[in-house]
Amino acid sequence: xxxxxxxxxxxxxxxxxxxxxxxxxxxxxxxxxxxxxxxxxxxxxxxxxxxxxxxxxxxxxxxxxxxxxxxxxxxxxxxxxxxxxxxxxxxxxxxxxxxxxxxxxxxxxxxxxxxxxxxxxxxxxxxxxxxxxxxxxxxxxxxxxxxxxxxxxxxxxxxxxxxxxxxxxxxxxxxxxxxxxxxxxxxxxxxxxxxxxxxxxxxxxxxx
Amino acid sequence: xxxxxxxxxxxxxxxxxxxxxxxxxxxxxxxxxxxxxxxxxxxxxxxxxxxxxxxxxxxxxxxxxxxxxxxxxxxxxxxxxxxxxxxxxxxxxxxxxxxxxxxxxxxxxxxxxxxxxxxxxxxxxxxxxxxxxxxxxxxxxxxxxxxxxxxxxxxxxxxxxxxxxxxxxxxxxxxxxxxxxxxxxxxxxxxxxxxxxxxxxxxxxxxxxxxxxxxxxxxxxxxxxxxxxxxxxxxxxxxxxxxxxxxxxxxxxxxxxxxxxxxxxxxxxxxxxxxxxxxxxxxxxxxxxxxxxxxxxxxxxxxxxxxxxxxxxxxxxxxxxxxxxxxxxxxxxxxxxxxxxxxxxxxxxxxxxxxxxxxxxxxxxxxxxxxxxxxxxxxxxxxxxxxxxxxxxxxxxxxxxxxx
Numbered sequence: 001x002x003x004x005x006x007x008x009x010x011x012x013x014x015x016x017x018x019x020x021x022x023x024x025x026x027x028x029x030x031x032x033x034x035x036x037x038x039x040x041x042x043x044x045x046x047x048x049x050x051x052x053x054x055x056x057x058x059x060x061x062x063x064x065x066x067x068x069x070x071x072x073x074x075x076x077x078x079x080x081x082x083x084x085x086x087x088x089x090x091x092x093x094x095x096x097x098x099x100x101x102x103x104x105x106x107x108x109x110x111x112x113x114x115x116x117x118x119x120x121x122x123x124x125x126x127x128x129x130x131x132x133x134x135x136x137x138x139x140x141x142x143x144x145x146x147x148x149x150x151x152x153x154x155x156x157x158x159x160x161x162x163x164x165x166x167x168x169x170x171x172x173x174x175x176x177x178x179x180x181x182x183x184x185x186x187x188x189x190x191x192x193x194x195x196x197x198x199x200x201x202x203x204x205x206x207x208x
Numbered sequence: 209x210x211x212x213x214x215x216x217x218x219x220x221x222x223x224x225x226x227x228x229x230x231x232x233x234x235x236x237x238x239x240x241x242x243x244x245x246x247x248x249x250x251x252x253x254x255x256x257x258x259x260x261x262x263x264x265x266x267x268x269x270x271x272x273x274x275x276x277x278x279x280x281x282x283x284x285x286x287x288x289x290x291x292x293x294x295x296x297x298x299x300x301x302x303x304x305x306x307x308x309x310x311x312x313x314x315x316x317x318x319x320x321x322x323x324x325x326x327x328x329x330x331x332x333x334x335x336x337x338x339x340x341x342x343x344x345x346x347x348x349x350x351x352x353x354x355x356x357x358x359x360x361x362x363x364x365x366x367x368x369x370x371x372x373x374x375x376x377x378x379x380x381x382x383x384x385x386x387x388x389x390x391x392x393x394x395x396x397x398x399x400x401x402x403x404x405x406x407x408x409x410x411x412x413x414x415x416x417x418x419x420x421x422x423x424x425x426x427x428x429x430x431x432x433x434x435x436x437x438x439x440x441x442x443x444x445x446x447x448x449x450x451x452x453x454x455x456x457x458x459x460x461x462x463x464x465x466x467x468x469x470x471x472x473x474x475x476x477x478x479x480x481x482x483x484x485x486x487x488x489x490x491x492x493x494x495x496x497x498x499x500x501x502x503x504x505x506x507x508x509x510x511x512x513x514x515x516x517x518x519x520x521x522x523x524x525x526x527x528x529x530x531x532x533x534x535x536x537x538x539x540x541x542x543x544x545x546x547x548x549x550x551x552x553x554x555x556x557x558x559x560x561x562x563x564x565x566x567x568x569x570x571x572x573x574x575x576x577x578x579x580x581x582x583x584x585x586x587x588x589x590x591x592x593x594x595x596x597x598x599x600x601x602x603x604x605x606x607x608x609x610x611x612x
């Protein structure tokens with residue numbers, strides 16, 4: 001009997017967790033036969049802590065016989081330059097995870113932040129926040145700002161703090177209203193490997 | 209960042225003291241210059257004057273450097289020597305000018321020997337009569353027609369808020385009278401609920417933003433509402449010569465509790481978060497330029513630190529924040545150039561320095577090899593550097609000297 005596939009998506013912060021769980025719902029509705037688990041590491045530079053999570057999952061009766069497919073999301077990679085931090089050595093990390101019998105590992109890496117995804121559907125975000133902003137106003141508000149700064153500014157207009165790391169209950173009501181299909185279409189190339197990994201797309205290459 | 213008993217609190221207190229000194233009256237200045245708890249008894253610093261310097265910008269094109277020094281009042285077997293202000297300077301640079309260099313606006317060398325710049329195109333040579341307990345900066349604020357009066361008045365209004373997070377985070381909201389240096393203080397309880405109630409009433413947008421920040425950091429809070437507390441109903445039309453002021457409280461409801469409670473029933477950590485965030489709002493209301501926070505990580509779960517830093521940054525906007533820390537976890541969310549590391553030395557005098565830009569990469573490589581975060585590595589380095597000046601010189605920039 002074939003073991004069930006488990007796709008483990010590691011994300012960093014509540015905002016990523018919310019959006020990837022929305023994507024998960026779409027994938028499942030499209031007949032993805034792979035179990036998907038989104039794990040929010042919620043700590044800076046989480047790469048070195050993945051092993052601990054994988055060990056825990058492997059020891060869990062529910063997952064011990066699953067084929068693990070690991071996805072590490074890494075947005076805001078320019079944070080390494082901003083905070084002058086070393087990038088994780090993913091090759092050596094992949095090697096160190098082999099003892100957990102990982103079938104495949106991929107990484108979604110982007111210099112842009114998860115907030116760029118949100119702004120792919122800015123109309124719904126603005127509507128969810130109950131803001132009445134003209135296109136011109138939004139243009140002025142966005143000038144010279146990163147996507148994260150724009151999202152923060154939009155939340156501030158609603159007198160809300162936008163905390164991407166631990167602000168789930170504050171941001172969920174608004175992010176829940178985003179049209180994730182629209183975002184998925186715009187982020188097709190970034191999501192390609194993930195969707196191939198879970199069998200929704202024909203694979204072209206892998207980074208195992 | 210430094211080890212315990214290094215002098216981090218003293219540094220924050222000294223910044224607060226130095227700024228307060230500018231704003232205080234002549235009588236209070238005199239009292240401050242003999243304030244015993246602030247006078248150094250360190251072998252190296254004993255007898256040295258107190259010196260305070262600040263630099264910044266008034267607007268996009270006007271930079272300033274201002275400083276003063278005073279000699280503490282001293283008592284010895286030979287008698288008493290009174291305190292006096294011994295040095296003062298103000299330099300301003302207009303970045304739009306043909307020669308964007310600092311020009312002298314105030315030069316004072318000695319108790320009463322002071323000059324100032326009386327016209328834009330002149331030289332800093334106009335004499336001004338000044339008392340040994342007064343600052344030229346304060347006196348010039350009364351010269352209505354001075355060409356640079358706006359800059360002078362701006363500098364007279366430097367405000368720093370020192371949030372006493374360890375001992376009394378509520379102090380800025382307290383009702384107190386005569387609280388100079390802890391003398392003759394009449395303390396009438398925590399005024400935070402009243403501050404929050406007043407903010408909610410008079411500035412609902414700011415209040416909602418603050419409440420959102422609080423509830424983001426304490427997600428189990430379902431209700432957070434500052435309310436007036438009724439002690440008893442007064443009969444209508446009763447003409448009383450004095451009515452006891454209304455008292456306030458904050459009603460909080462945790463989602464795991466079956467009923468709301470008072471603010472004071474929150475955990476110590478939650479109350480501290482509320483006080484810090486509220487104090488930042490207060491700092492902005494007061495027009496403060498700098499907020500000081502001691503041991504930000506104290507009573508805060510390490511996983512909340514990044515969010516707390518991010519929220520403080522969002523709330524402060526253009527107000528600068530200086531905080532002390534013992535936390536390697538906190539350090540990992542800051543760039544090395546934002547960190548001032550307390551280095552060991554043989555004098556017992558604080559020595560905070562930044563990491564040399566060209567050594568950051570090396571430090572990170574070594575830290576990575578040892579599987580340590582940069583913060584953890586820096587704390588290890590602090591211990592290894594005990595008495596090793598070569599090692600200190602290799603990794604850290606030279607100690608800033610006096611700018612004058």
